[in-house]
Amino acid sequence: xxxxxxxxxxxxxxxxxxxxxxxxxxxxxxxxxxxxxxxxxxxxxxxxxxxxxxxxxxxxxxxxxxxxxxxxxxxxxxxxxxxxxxxxxxxxxxxxxxxxxxxxxxxxxxxxxxxxxxxxxxxxxxxxxxxxxxxxxxxxxxxxxxxxxxxxxxxxxxxxxxxxxxxxxxxxxxxxxxxxxxxxxxxxxxxxxxxxxxxxxxxxxxxxxxxxxxxxxxxxxxxxxxxxxxxxxxxxxxxxxxxxxxxxxxxxxxxxxxxxxxxxxxxxxxxxxxxxxxxxxxxxxxxxxxxxxxxxxxxxxxxxxxxxxxxxxxxxxxxxxxxxxxxxxxxxxxxxxxxxxxxxxxxxxxxxxxxxxxxxxxxxxxxxxxxxxxxxxxxxxxxxxxxxxxxxxxxxxxxxxxxxxxxxxxxxxxxxxxxxxxxxxxxxxxxxxxxxxxxxxxxxxxxxxxxxxxxxxxxxxxxxxxxxxxxxxxxxxxxxxxxxxxxxxxxxxxxxxxxxxxxxxxxxxxxxxxxxxxxxxxxxxxxxxxxxxxxxxxxxxxxxxxxxxxxxxxxxxxxxxxxxxxxxxxxxxxxxxxxxxxxxxxxxxxxxxxxxxxxxxxxxxxxxxxxxxxxxxxxxxxxxxxxxxxxxxxxxxxxxxxxxxxxxxxxxxxxxxxxxxxxxxxxxxxxxxxxxxxxxxxxxxxxxxxxxxxxxxxxxxxxxxxxxxxxxxxxxxxxx
Numbered sequence: 006x007x008x009x010x011x012x013x014x015x016x017x018x019x020x021x022x023x024x025x026x027x028x029x030x031x032x033x034x035x036x037x038x039x040x041x042x043x044x045x046x047x048x049x050x051x052x053x054x055x056x057x058x059x060x061x062x063x064x065x066x067x068x069x070x071x072x073x074x075x076x077x078x079x080x081x082x083x084x085x086x087x088x089x090x091x092x093x094x095x096x097x098x099x100x101x102x103x104x105x106x107x108x109x110x111x112x113x114x115x116x117x118x119x120x121x122x123x124x125x126x127x128x129x130x131x132x133x134x135x136x137x138x139x140x141x142x143x144x145x146x147x148x149x150x151x152x153x154x155x156x157x158x159x160x161x162x163x164x165x166x167x168x169x170x171x172x173x174x175x176x177x178x179x180x181x182x183x184x185x186x187x188x189x190x191x192x193x194x195x196x197x198x199x200x201x202x203x204x205x206x207x208x209x210x211x212x213x214x215x216x217x218x219x220x221x222x223x224x225x226x227x228x229x230x231x232x233x234x235x236x237x238x239x240x241x242x243x244x245x246x247x248x249x250x251x252x253x254x255x256x257x258x259x260x261x262x263x264x265x266x267x268x269x270x271x272x273x274x275x276x277x278x279x280x281x282x283x284x285x286x287x288x289x290x291x292x293x294x295x296x297x298x299x300x301x302x303x304x305x306x307x308x309x310x311x312x313x314x315x316x317x318x319x320x321x322x323x324x325x326x327x328x329x330x331x332x333x334x335x336x337x338x339x340x341x342x343x344x345x346x347x348x349x350x351x352x353x354x355x356x357x358x359x360x361x362x363x364x365x366x367x368x369x370x371x372x373x374x375x376x377x378x379x380x381x382x383x384x385x386x387x388x389x390x391x392x393x394x395x396x397x398x399x400x401x402x403x404x405x406x407x408x409x410x411x412x413x414x415x416x417x418x419x420x421x422x423x424x425x426x427x428x429x430x431x432x433x434x435x436x437x438x439x440x441x442x443x444x445x446x447x448x449x450x451x452x453x454x455x456x457x458x459x460x461x462x463x464x465x466x467x468x469x470x471x472x473x474x475x476x477x478x479x480x481x482x483x484x485x486x487x488x489x490x491x492x493x494x495x496x497x498x499x500x501x502x503x504x505x506x507x508x509x510x511x512x513x514x515x516x517x518x519x520x521x522x523x524x525x526x527x528x529x530x531x532x533x534x535x536x537x538x539x540x541x542x543x544x545x546x547x548x549x550x551x552x553x554x555x556x557x558x559x560x561x562x563x564x565x566x567x568x569x570x571x572x573x574x575x576x577x578x579x580x581x582x583x584x585x586x587x588x589x590x591x592x593x594x595x596x597x598x599x600x601x602x603x604x605x606x607x608x609x610x611x612x613x614x615x616x617x618x619x620x621x622x623x624x625x626x627x628x629x630x631x632x633x634x635x636x637x638x639x640x641x642x643x644x645x646x647x648x649x650x651x652x653x654x655x656x657x658x659x660x661x662x663x664x665x666x667x668x669x670x671x672x673x674x675x676x677x678x679x680x681x682x683x684x685x686x687x688x689x690x691x692x693x694x695x696x697x698x699x700x701x702x703x704x705x706x707x708x709x710x711x712x713x714x715x716x717x718x719x720x721x722x723x724x725x
Contacts, residue, residue: 020530044476061085063131068618072149072157075121079148081131096459097129097148124152145442151203158202164195168721175715193236205247212241212255224297251278254303257702260314262334262361264380264408265446272296272304275312282323283643284447288315289709293340293448312448330365338447356385357447359717369658372419376412378674384445406444408451427467434461442483446508454480466504471498492534497525515561522555543581550575563600565566569593586618603636640684660700667693684724693717 026208062084087093093113094103107114132143150157171189193216200209216236217223218662225233229535242255257275260266273291279288290313292304305311314336322328339356356407361380367373386401386655420429435458442454459476463626474497475713481490502520507511554571571591577583592609598604608631637643643670694714 031068038617044577045501054064060658061133061143065146065594069147069149072151073122074155075150075153076117077122077123078117079115079122083113086111092134094132094134094140095129096132097123099128108431120154122150124150125158155202156201156673158200158207161199162197163725164194164196164198164719165724166503166718167724168192168194170719171717173716173718176713178711180292188219190222192216192222196389197454206244208244209246210241210243213239215239230327233328234298237297239297239672241302249285250277252276257291259291259312260334260336261287261316261332262314262336262380262442264365264449264451265336265359265361265382266312266336266338267450269312269448270295270314272301274303274305282321282326283321285318287318288317289313293338307341309339310341312336312340315336325369327365328369330363330369332363334361334363335359336361336379336446340447355388355445355447356387357445358383359446372416374414375412377408377409379407381405381407381447382444382446384443388704397591404443406441406453407439408444408453409438429464429466431464454482456480456482470501473497487535489535489538489540491546492532493527493530493671495525495527497523499523505642513560515559518557518559520555520557522553523550524553526551545579547579548575548577563598565599567595582620588614588616588618590614603612606633607632616656620656624655625653627651630647640669642673642677644669662698663699664696665694686720688720689718691706691717 037107037527044121053082063081065079066077067077067081072176074655079325087108092418093105093106093108094101095106096102105115107116107135114317127148127150128145129148131143132140133143134140148571149157151157153429169189169191172185172187174185175186177183179184183542195214195216196212198209198211200207202208214236216225218235223233223235224239231357240252240256242257244251244253254273256270256272259269259271259273259275261268269291270386271291271294272291275287275289275291277285278288290305292301292307293310293312296304316329316332317333318332320326320330336357336359338358340354342354359380359382361378363376363378365376372572383403385403387410412434412584414432416430416432416435418429420428420430422428426709432616437458439456440451440453444451444453456477457476457478459474461472461474463472464470474495476493476495478489478493481488481625484490498520502522503513504517504520511516527550528548529550530547533543534540534542550573552571552573554569556567556569558568559566563661569591570593571589573587573589575587591613595609597607610629611627611628613628616622628648628650630646632644632646634644635642645666647666648664650661650663650665652663654661669689671689674686674688676685694712696710696712698710
C-alpha cells in the first residue's frame with residue numbers, strides 16, 4: 006500500500022500553491038490533477054482522536070502506479086481521527102478541494118459528480134490545519150487518470166505547411182538563357198503524428214505527404230516522369246507495442262550487422278520481442294530500394310525485390326546490459342535492377358544469403374571494451390536479358406565469401422596524476438577489417454577485396470588534448486598477377502591547446518588564444534607491375550600527400566578574432582612523374598562583433614596560393630568579404646553580404662575580379678495564433694548580384710564584363 010510520508014513540520018500561514026475554494030459542484034476541477042484528496046470535516050462519532058499536535062499519516066486506497074477512470078471515487082485513510090480544533094486541507098495541483106470531501110471516521114472520500122477527474126498525471130497534497138491557522142504538510146501522492154476515451158495517453162499532432170520559392174526577375178546571360186526567367190513554385194507539406202496508450206498497449210502513427218507544383222521536383226519524377234502525382238506520400242509508420250514486443254509497418258530500419266545489413270531504411274514490416282532481460286529477437290522484411298507514394302504501401306508487393314533479415318541477441322550479463330552481448334543475424338535478399346525513386350537507372354540484379362555473428366564485451370568500469378564479428382555470404386549475380394540482349398555473356402558463378410571485423414579499446418590512464426601535476430588520460434583503440442574478394446551482401450555497403458588495420462591513440466595532459474591515428478590498407482588480397490595491388494598508409498595527429506587553461510588562468514584574458522593543430526600524411530602506391538596488362542612503371546601510382554592546418558582564436562566580450570592556416574603538398578614519385586608536384590597554402594582571418602543585441606557584423610579575408618612545380622606557375626586568389634545580420638524589429642530581419650575576389654591564373658593568361666552582393670529582407674507574421682519558437686508565416690525578398698571581370702594579360706577584343714542579378718521572393722506559412 007502506498008503511504009504518504011510526513012514532511013518536516015515547517016509551519017506556514019498559507020501553502021506555497023494557489024488555493025481556490027470549491028463547493029461540491031466545483032471540487033472535481035481540483036481533484037483532476039492528483040489522485041486522492043483528504044477533506045476538511047469534523048470527525049464523526051466513534052472516531053479515535055489524538056492530541057491536536059500529534060502526527061497524522063494519510064494512506065491512499067488507490068494504486069498510484071495505475072490509471073483510474075475519470076469518474077472513479079477516490080478514498081484515503083487517516084492514521085487517526087481529527088481533533089475538534091483541526092481540519093484537513095487538500096490541494097490537487099494548484100486547487101484547494103477541501104470543501105468537497107466526505108469524512109466517515111478515519112476514511113476520507115471524494116466523489117466526482119459534476120466534474121471529471123483531470124486526465125493525465127498530477128499530484129495531490131494533504132495539509133493538517135491547526136487551530137492557529139498553521140498549515141503542516143502531511144504527505145503527497147501521484148494521481149493517474151484516463152481521458153474521456155478511456156486511454157492513458159492520447160496525442161494527435163497534425164501539421165500543414167505551405168511554402169513558395171519564386172523568382173520575380175533576373176538579368177541573364179543572352180548566350181545561355183535559362184528555361185524559366187520568372188516563376189513561383191509551391192510546396193505543400195501535410196503531417197500527422199499521434200500516440201495512444203492503455204493498459205500497457207501503445208499505438209503510434211506518423212505520416213507525411215508532400216505536394217509540389219513543379220513537375221520535375223515531385224517525389225516520383227525520376228520513376229514516373231510526367232505521370233508522377235502532384236501530392237504524394239513521402240513516408241509513414243504505424244507501430245503497436247506492448248511490454249517488450251513491438252510490430253511496425255511503413256518506413257522502418259532493418260539490420261544491425263556491420264557486414265551484412267546495417268541500418269537499411271525502406272518501406273516494409275519490422276518486429277521485435279524481448280524474452281526477459283537476456284534474449285531479444287528482431288526481424289524485418291523490407292523493399293529492396295527506397296519507396297515513396299500511395300501505391301505499394303507495405304513495400305512488399307514484389308517478392309523478387311525485397312530483403313528479409315533477423316537478429317537473435319543474447320545478453321550474457323543481464324545485470325549489466327552491454328557488458329557481454331552476443332548476436333546472430335541471418336539475411337535473405339533479392340534485388341531487381343531498380344534504383345531508388347530519386348533517379349532512373351539500369352542496375353544489375355543481385356541475390357544473396359548470409360549469416361553473421363557479433364560479440365561485444367566490456368568490463369564494469371568500461372576500461373576495456375571489445376566488439377567483433379564475422380559474416381558468411383553467398384552472392385548470386387543472375388543473368389539479366391534486359392542488359393545482355395543477344396550478346397553472348399559468360400554466366401557469373403555464385404560465390405560464397407567471408408568478411409570479419411574487430412575493435413579493441415583500452416583506457417590506459419584516466420585522471421592519473423604524477424605528484425601535484427595535471428591529470429593525465431590515455432586511451433587506445435585498435436581496429437581490423439578483412440573482406441574477401443567477391444564478398445557481397447545485397448543493400449550492403451562493405452567494399453570487398455580489402456584489408457584495413459588502424460590504431461587510434463587519444464590522450465590529454467591537463468588542458469592539452471591530442472589524438473594520433475595510424476592506418477594501413479591493401480586490396481587484391483588473392484594477389485592475382487594481372488590486377489594491380491594498391492596500398493594505402495595514413496598517419497595523422499590532432500591537438501587542441503587553450504593557453505588560458507594551460508596557464509591556470511581562471512578568467513581568460515583576450516590575448517591568450519585557443520590553439521589547434523592538425524597534421525596528416527598519406528601514401529598511396531602500387532605493388533609491382535600487373536602481368537599482361539600493358540602497364541609501364543609510370544602507370545603505377547606512388548604518391549605522398551601531406552596536409553597541415555592550424556588555428557588561433559582570440560575571444561573578448563564584444564568581439565571574436567580567428568586566424569586559420571592550411572598547407573598541402575602532393576609529392577608524386579612514380580617514374581616519369583617526379584616533377585608533377587603541387588603545393589597549396591591558405592591564410593584566412595575573420596573578425597566578428599558580438600554582444601550587440603539584434604546586430605551581428607563580421608569581416609573575413611583570405612589569401613590562397615596553388616603552385617605547380619612541373620610548370621613552375623602559381624595561381625593566386627585573394628578575397629575580402631563583409632556580412633551583416635540585423636534584427637530590425639521583433640519579426641523583421643535584414644541580412645546582407647558583399648565580397649570581392651581577385652585572382653591570377655597563369656594557365657589561362659588572365660586575371661579575374663569578381664564581386665558578389667546579396668541582401669535579404671524577411672518579415673514574420675502571426676496570422677491567427679502565436680506559435681512557440683517562431684511565427685506562423687514568414688515572407689522574404691532577396692536580391693543577389695554578381696559581377697565577373699576577366700582581364701587577359703594579352704588584350705582580347707570583345708571580352709566584356711559579365712553582370713548577372715536575380716530578384717527572388719517567397720514565403721513559408723504554417724497553416725496548422
